[in-house]
Amino acid sequence: MSQFYTSTDHFTIIPAVMLALFGCAILLFDFLIFPDPRQRKYLLIFVALAEGFTGFALYRQTEWLMVNGQTSLTGFGGSVTVDGFGIFFNWIFVIAALIVSVVSYRYLEISGEHHGEYYGLILFAQSGMYFLATGTDLITLFIGLELMALTFYVMVGFLRTDKRSNEAAMKYLLLGAFSSGFLVYGFSLMYGMAGSTKLAAVAEAIRERPLWDPVVFLALATTSVGLLFKISAAPFHMWAPDAYEGAPTTVTAYLAVASKAASIAFLLRIFMGPFLSAKEVWEPILSVVAVLTMTVGNLAAINQTNIKRLLAYSSISHAGYMLLGLVAGNETGLKGIAVYVMVYTFMNLGAFLVVVALRRQNIIGEDLDDIAGLMQKSPGYAVLMLIFLLSLAGIPPTAGFLGKYYIFLALIQTGHFTLAVVATLYVAVAIYYYFKIVRSMFARESTEKAPLATSAGLRLALGVSGVLTLAIGLYPEPFLRMAQTSLLR
Amino acid sequence: MHPITTVHYLALSAALLLIGTVGVLTRRNIVIILMSIELILNAVNINLITFSRIWHNMDGQIFAIFVITDAVAEAAVGLGILIALFRNKETVLADEIDLLKW
Amino acid sequence: MLIDTTLFYLFAALALGGGIFTITRRNAVHSAISLIVSLLGVAGLYLLQQAEFLFAVQIVLYVGGIMVLFLFVIMLVNLDLAAKERQFNKQWLVALAAVAAVAAEIAYFIYRGKDAFHIAEPTMVLAPPALGNTEALADTLFSEYLLPFELVSILLLVAVVGSVVMAKKRI
Amino acid sequence: MDQHLLSIVLLTPLAGLLVLLFIPAKSRNLIRVWANLAGLAGFLISLPLVWRFQTGVPGYQFEERADWIPTLGAHYHLGMDGISLLLVMLTTLMGFLSILSSWNAIQDRMKEYYAMFLLLQTGMIGVFLSLDFFLFYVFWELVLVPMYFIIGVWGGPRKLYAAIKFFLYTLAGSVLMLLGILTLYFQHFKQFGFYTFEIADLMKTDLTLGMQQWVFWAFFLGFAIKVPMFPFHTWLPDAHVEAPTAGSVILAAVLLKMGTYGFLRFSLPLLPRASMDKTIVEVLAVLSIVGIIYGALVSLMQQDWKKLVAYSSVSHLGFCTLGIFSMNPNGIAGSVLQQINHGISTGMLFLVIGVIYERRHTREISEYGGLAHVMPRFAVIFAIAMLSSAGLPLLNGFIGEFTILQGAFEANRAWAAFAVTGVILGAAYLLWLYQRTMLGQVTNGKNLGLPDMSFREVAVFVPLIAWAIWIGVYPKPYFEILREPVREIVERVRPGYFQARGQGPGGVPAVAAGRGQVAAAEPPAPGPRPPAPAGGDR
Structure with missing residues (x-):
């Protein structure tokens, strides 16, 4: 460690640097030159620039890996590792952040809380996610996680005068900090075993220990509490419905998509890294957790009348499916998780965007009644919502099917037939509650006449999500190749 | 008297972790829940320092610094949210927050 | 001793x-x-x-x-x-039971694992580190852990922004 | 033209749908006319298939193949053999007729309705044409959504319940089928080192018997729920009763056939050993027979006209599955033909109910009586439909049922004996229905002023009646079309079947079998039958 900030180091973190810089720029400019709230939407330019530079940096990183024929590039003495896996997940964060920012201004204006800080927070959270996806050091991962989580606590409570938002933020923070405590306790044990905070060293130390080593198990158990909490797996899912419901819908979308994707990346880094050699230990545990998660998510969703809450439970059940990919743990399973995360991004964002459009002056627009008769009112939105819901359920030819397809295939390949049967049957359960929304949209009459709150950004974002949800389903080849790159690490 | 070993420290830290957990899970007062979380983070720090000592390296102590920093940040945001909540709702009891189902 | x-x-x-x-x-x-x-x-x-x-x-x-x-x-x-x-909240008994279970588990693992920490040695016999504690720490922090150190600054920035956003009546 | 014929047939309804989307919802007449044109075009475009199809040629025709998802080994692979030809023709015709029959019946949300119909049409044709399992599965699932909406939006009072029940049942079956597909797919990969969903490639996979049985049951759930076979039939009456007329028609005529087609195209050829497994065959045959008799008995007790026909479907489809699991040329050929017959006759019955429902808005059988006096044209058409369904000689139903019984008899005499009671019961409930509604005096005053069928309404029935009579009188071309594909299936499931009977693979005796049916069609006396050893050849 003679030289402590080389150009290689810089190269490995440049996307996060871009995000943080533009985040600061937004805070500054909002303060200096946008006194008129209506002009704040021009801050979107900064977001777009930030994402543009981030994307470009990611592209350059990919190119570097290709040109040099390497699978990964480490920086800061092994604290971060840029590899196909990290880049893949970061593209998802870029897309999610862009889409969420673009739809936010109208929503926040209607809610009366349109502040420039919001866009800054989006970017800061994303820079945290960057390190969750690329970090290979316990400390870096921990700080990345906290950066993301802390930002989300604030964003969930962003509607400061709305009690539901306050409460959601409070609950999310209490439970989130609690679970982080357990996570970092597990991290401390991992450090204790290895004497180093680098994942590679920890992996080495764990590999040398016997399979059922008590310390490994304790570290695994406590770390899992934190990790499973972040992806909202049962029994650590209680925060999700509340946080999803209370948060501004745009934040809910960001939370459901980007935060979950980042947490999954984090989970994979830990479980396929240090704990890989203890797979025999965690595989049965995670199977139980996955089944429990799907059960809780799917069964609790059935009785929901609030769309956001329903989608929250559905996203819990999706976490269960992703965990199944990890249980299978083979190449198909891991690729399946990548594909799942990718398709989940578009379809879940899309579904939440429709809910965003339902929020109008004096109408909260989250109930099943609020979406009633949408087919007559705005057929385009209704059809798009239908596509997103079908995709969430996993009906071909929508994108969601591919995610499930890989998970099922991976389970069959590794001989987990029972899990596969359970997982498939929950598809039918899921269709039941997704179609409660569909039924409301298509078969019922509208309860009010107020038109949807759309904006150019919302229409654009919805269009993109819709087209991609269908396109991935109909012609997945390029997207599957992209997901393939996530296996490089 | 036995010499103090690593296990003593680990046991102490585990006890502190559990005390914190009990606090989080049973108390109704949000401020006290936040304090309990501080206890958990301190348990972690005891672990880290002990291991740092054993391994003769500074990584654990540095980790502990970051944990403390994170505790500061979490407390600041948590108390901020608490104030916003109190302003709207006039309560600091966790299970009175019942607009959303717990 | x-x-x-x-x-x-x-x-x-x-x-x-x-x-x-x-x-x-x-x-x-x-x-x-x-x-x-x-x-x-x-x-x-x-x-x-x-x-x-x-x-x-x-x-x-x-x-x-x-x-x-x-x-x-x-x-x-x-x-x-x-x-x-x-x-105390209504489910305090359940919570206590759960914690007791976790406690038993942790106690068991620490007891079982005390040899696994090949480190059950007395902690008090040690040569003092070559550098002073603070110096050694700074040395590591600013070389090996430069990245988290920079990262944590964003964390604190978010904490500041966040608590201001939350706690201030008007932004 | 020829090499893209199937794509054109497949995509015509979809093209119609796309144009339809751009017609403003207010121009109702334009929508109707356009949807009918699209339906008609779909039918007309599929006609060349009939004369370009080369009878007696083994394998698939009009094949089209392109890579679709190379990573997964999924292809856009269409092809057609005799079985698909008949089912596709049935689909295009019934699709068009259902659209035509909706002219007055559907008044609200017209645009969505016709859009759903055209989408459904594409899905159904795709199911019958796919030679790639992935493609098949996509079309298979694609069908669910429009059908859900057709039942759930334009249906009767309990439409939402019926629609979601239909969706959940069939979806649960098909996701389990997906697991079977994936197992097969992975086993193929293990043996050959590459992933593919091509049916032809998957057929080469060598599975252990246990694995075959596993996959067979997975497929079974998917297909049997769709058919529906006996314990899985409970969604059917609900769906039929609540669906609008055209929905019932297309559901009965085409959608159910997807299940039986699945058995023929996938279960049997891909899993020959499991298909010949004694337990499996017996379980399925018994389920079929229970379905036949149970469906018929329940039909006898129905007070609701539509429900009666719905349960009769359970009974008739029981014949189709029984024919398949007889595992001999007669049984399978008869089964395919009976599928077409059921499509025609039950389609007609539902259309008949639609006609009367539009006038009276009730389907209680007790509300009617003596309609023959008021609506003579209607009475004649209903009589033909009813008799075709009951299996009267000279009409289509007879040929199908008779051939199936012949096949069942060859396989196991007891099966045939039980199945025959189904035929008798079938005649009973249909004739009784006719008697209760059509004959006697007009007892209910509301029925007095009912107008008879209009020209458009009659026009819907004409092609169906013509087809019914054609099959009834001259079924030979059908058996010839079916000869090769049926022979391939049987040869696959029971290798050496034809050799053992001194028949070369050329299939000469199958022609004889065809002639046998023709001869048998006039008087129900056993004509010159193929030299099949009587009774237990299995």
């Missing part, structure tokens, strides 16, 4: 006792003061483990910074009312 052992038990008792008082006091101010005691106990342990810098950090940052914040909020939001209320 004896003195170290005695000090360990003293600080441990402070830490645990303070912790128990923290979670059982009715009045939040008392809780906060118990927490300070607990944190001081932990700080003492740092000193025993030759982590002088952290000892200082613990005192200055935790006991000084965070606790003042806590007390400030306690004053601000007027907890008198809360002190009269029921202190």
Whole structure:
């Protein structure tokens, strides 16, 4: 460690640097030159620039890996590792952040809380996610996680005068900090075993220990509490419905998509890294957790009348499916998780965007009644919502099917037939509650006449999500190749 | 008297972790829940320092610094949210927050 | 040797006792003061483990910074009312049972694993580090852990922005 | 033209749908006319298939193949053999007729309705044409959504319940089928080192018997729920009763056939050993027979006209599955033909109900009586439909049922004996229905002023009646079309079947079998049958 900030180091973190810089720029400019709230939407330019530079940096990183024929590039003495896996997940964060920012201004204006800080927070959270996806050091991962989580606590409570938002933020923070405590306790044990905070060293130390080593198990158990909490797996899912419901819908979308994707990346880094050699230990545990998660998510969703809450439970059940990919743990399973995360991004964002459009002056627009008769009112939105819901359920030819397809295939390949049967049957359960929304949209009459709150950004974002949800389903080849790159690490 | 070993420290830290957990899970007062979380983070720090000592390296102590920093940040945001909540709702009891189902 | 052992038990008792008082006091101010005691106990342990810098950090940052914040909020939001209320939530029994289970588990694993930490050696016999504690720490922090160090600055920025956004009446 | 014929047939309804989307919802007449044109075009475009199809040629025709998802080994692979030809023709015709029959019946949300119909049409044709399992599965699932909406939006009072029940049942079956597909797919990969969903490639996979049985049951759930076979039939009456007329028609005529087609195209050829497994065959045959008799008995007791026909479907489809699991050329050919017959006759019955429902808005059988006096044209058409369904000689139903019984008899006499009671019961409930509604005096005053069928309404029935009579009188071309594909299936499931009977693979005796049916069509006397040893050849 003679030289402590080389150009290689810089190269490995440049996307996060871009995000943080533009985040600061937004805070500054909002303060200096946008006194008129209506002009704040021009801050979107900064977001777009930030994402543009981030994307470009990611592209350059990919190119570097290709040109040099390497699978990964480490920086800061092994604290971060840029590899196909990290880049893949970061593209998802870029897309999610862009889409969420673009739809936010109208929503926040209607809610009366349109502040420039919001866009800054989006970017800061994303820079945290960057390190969750690329970090290979316990400390870096921990700080990345906290950066993301802390930002989300604030964003969930962003509607400061709305009690539901306050409460959601409070609950999310209490439970989130609690679970982080357990996570970092597990991290401390991992450090204790290895004497180093680098994942590679920890992996080495764990590999040398016997399979059922008590310390490994304790570290695994406590770390899992934190990790499973972040992806909202049962029994650590209680925060999700509340946080999803209370948060501004745009934040809910960001939370459901980007935060979950980042947490999954984090989970994979830990479980396929240090704990890989203890797979025999965690595989049965995670199977139980996955089944429990799907059960809780799917069964609790059935009785929901609030769309956001329903989608929250559905996203819990999706976490269960992703965990199944990890249980299978083979190449198909891991690729399946990548594909799942990718398709989940578009379809879940899309579904939440429709809910965003339902929020109008004096109408909260989250109930099943609020979406009633949408087919007559705005057929385009209704059809798009239908596509997103079908995709969430996993009906071909929508994108969601591919995610499930890989998970099922991976389970069959590794001989987990029972899990596969359970997982498939929950598809039918899921269709039941997704179609409660569909039924409301298509078969019922509208309860009010107020038109949807759309904006150019919302229409654009919805269009993109819709087209991609269908396109991935109909012609997945390029997207599957992209997901393939996530296996490089 | 036995010499103090690593296990003593680990046991102490585990006890502190559990005390914190009990606090989080049973108390109704949000401020006290936040304090309990501080206890958990301190348990972690005891672990880290002990291991740092054993391994003769500074990584654990540095980790502990970051944990403390994170505790500061979490407390600041948590108390901020608490104030916003109190302003709207006039309560600091966790299970009175019942607009959303717990 | 004896003195170290005695000090360990003293600080441990402070830490645990303070912790128990923290979670059982009715009045939040008392809780906060118990927490300070607990944190001081932990700080003492740092000193025993030759982590002088952290000892200082613990005192200055935790006991000084965070606790003042806590007390400030306690004053601000007027907890008198809360002190009269029921202190434990309805599922406290379940929670206690769950924690007891976890406790048994952890105790078992630490007991079983005490040899697995090939490190069950006395902690007090050690050559002093080549550098002073603070110096060594800084050396590592600014070389190996430069990245988290920079990253944590964003974390703190978010914390500042976040608490301002949350707590201020008008932005 | 020829090499893209199937794509054109497949995509015509979809093209119609796309144009339809751009017609403003207010121009109702334009929508109707356009949807009918699209339906008609779909039918007309599929006609060249009939004369370009080369009878007696083994394998698939008009094949089209392109890579679709190379990573997964999924292809856009269409092809057609005799079985698909008949089912596709049935689909295009019934699709068009259902659209035509909706002219007055559907008044609200017209645009969505016709859009759903055209989408459904594409899905159904795709199911019958896919030679790639992935493609098949996509079309298979694609069908669910429009059908859900057709039942759930334009259906009767309990439409939402019926629609979601239909969706959930069939979806649960098909996701389990997906697991079977994936197992097969992975086993193929293990043996050949590459992933593919091509049916032809998957057929080469060598599975252990246990694995075959596993996959067979997975497929079974998917297909049997769709058919529906006996214990899985409970969604059917609900769906039929609540669906609008055209929905019932297309559901009965085409959608159910997807299940039986699945058995023929996938279960049998891909899993020959499991298909010949004694337990499996017996379980399925018994389920079929229970379905036949149970469906018929329940039909006898129905007070609701539509429900009666719905349960009769359970009974008739029981014949189709029984024919398949007889595992001999007669049984399978008869089964395919019976599928077409059921499509025609039950389609007609539902259309008949639609006609009367539009006038009276009730389907209670007790509300009617003596309609023959008021609506003579209607009475004639209903009589033909009813008799075709009951299996009267000279009409289509007879040929199908008779051939199936012949096949069942060859396989196991007891099966045939039980199945025959189904035929008798079938005649009973249909004739009784006719008697209760059509004959006698007009007892209910509301029925007095009912107008007879209009020209458009009659026009819907004309092609169906013509087809019914054609099959009834001259079924030979059908058996010839079916000869090769049936022979391939049987040869696959029971290797050496034809050799053992001294028949070369050329299939001469199959022609004889065809002639046998023709001869048998006039008087129900056993004509010159193929030299099949009587009774237990299995």
